[in-house]
Amino acid sequence: MTTSELTLPQGRERRGFRRMRVLGAGKQLHAGPLSYVVLALFALGSLAPLVWTAIAASRNDQRLAQTPPPLWFGGNLFKNLQTAWDQAGLGTAMFNSTVVAGTITVGTVLFSTLAGFAFAKLRFKFSSTLLLLTIGTMMIPPQLAVVPLYLWMSDLQWSNHLQTVILPTLVTAFGTFFMRQYLVQALPTELIEAARVDGASSLRVVWHVVFPAARPAMAVLGLLTFVMAWNDFLWPIIALNQQNPTVQVALNSLGTGYVPDQAVIMAGALLGTLPLLIAFLLFGKQIVGGIMQGAIKG
Numbered sequence: 001m002t003t004s005e006l007t008l009p010q011g012r013e014r015r016g017f018r019r020m021r022v023l024g025a026g027k028q029l030h031a032g033p034l035s036y037v038v039l040a041l042f043a044l045g046s047l048a049p050l051v052w053t054a055i056a057a058s059r060n061d062q063r064l065a066q067t068p069p070p071l072w073f074g075g076n077l078f079k080n081l082q083t084a085w086d087q088a089g090l091g092t093a094m095f096n097s098t099v100v101a102g103t104i105t106v107g108t109v110l111f112s113t114l115a116g117f118a119f120a121k122l123r124f125k126f127s128s129t130l131l132l133l134t135i136g137t138m139m140i141p142p143q144l145a146v147v148p149l150y151l152w153m154s155d156l157q158w159s160n161h162l163q164t165v166i167l168p169t170l171v172t173a174f175g176t177f178f179m180r181q182y183l184v185q186a187l188p189t190e191l192i193e194a195a196r197v198d199g200a201s202s203l204r205v206v207w208h209v210v211f212p213a214a215r216p217a218m219a220v221l222g223l224l225t226f227v228m229a230w231n232d233f234l235w236p237i238i239a240l241n242q243q244n245p246t247v248q249v250a251l252n253s254l255g256t257g258y259v260p261d262q263a264v265i266m267a268g269a270l271l272g273t274l275p276l277l278i279a280f281l282l283f284g285k286q287i288v289g290g291i292m293q294g295a296i297k298g
Contacts, residue, residue, distance in 0.1 A: 057267035064262050084268035093250035100165050101229035107170035108225045109218050116179025117210050137173045164239040175221050182217040247272045
């Protein structure tokens with residue numbers, strides 16, 4: 001028996017094993033009944049606060065004060081929604097929050113991607129020191145910056161203007177670090193060098209190479225930033241007033257009075273949450289798909 005005859009069966013076995021792996025890779029894995037039960041419990045736990053808010057918004061204050069509390073919807077939902085809309089002036093507040101959250105999201109995603117690319121792929125002096133300083137700012141409580149930030153905005157005569165809320169959060173340390181960590185692995189250095197060899201300028205490299213590679217992370221960062229900007233309360237309640245509020249500042253007026261109407265407060269909270277739910281329903285699938293596409297390409 002020759003050497004080729006000895007090695008031939010091994011080669012066939014390797015090819016058969018490789019073929020089995022390829023066939024097995026195309027099969028879809030199925031979860032067991034326990035997995036569905038656990039996932040259903042987590043889903044119900046996540047939806048419970050939202051469902052309770054809607055139930056409370058559809059009742060009146062007297063029914064909410066009774067024991068046991070209501071477990072199903074009542075008939076006052078649209079009445080309470082209209083009352084909350086009128087009392088809090090949510091029309092202006094919704095517009096202001098859309099402008100503020102949208103501008104902050106675009107600015108944070110853009111500047112954080114550029115800064116993350118610089119820290120991930122460019123070589124310059126003190127890059128490690130600057131990155132450590134950027135990360136170190138995340139350890140400072142934001143409450144400590146309220147007084148100097150307010151004095152600064154007062155000197156600029158921007159009090160009660162939307163730019164007071166927008167400007168301090170156009171770029172974040174978290175966004176910069178998040179994009180840097182993603183681009184280190186997702187963006188090959190060889191791709192940038194190939195673009196440079198082809199004569200691409202820095203702006204063209206960023207537009208045609210960096211942004212396409214960073215798109216999945218940019219989508220995730222954009223959604224997180226929009227949610228955080230929409231729900232921000234501490235700085236807007238200090239910087240703005242009831243004549244030019246965001247949604248969270250406007251909803252604060254619903255809790256005033258000797259006996260606050262809990263049903264109206266819940267209706268206002270439901271109205272303030274609906275834009276976030278709509279945004280996630282519209283863009284959540286694209287964001288998850290982008291993450292999976294980036295993972296497969298990586």
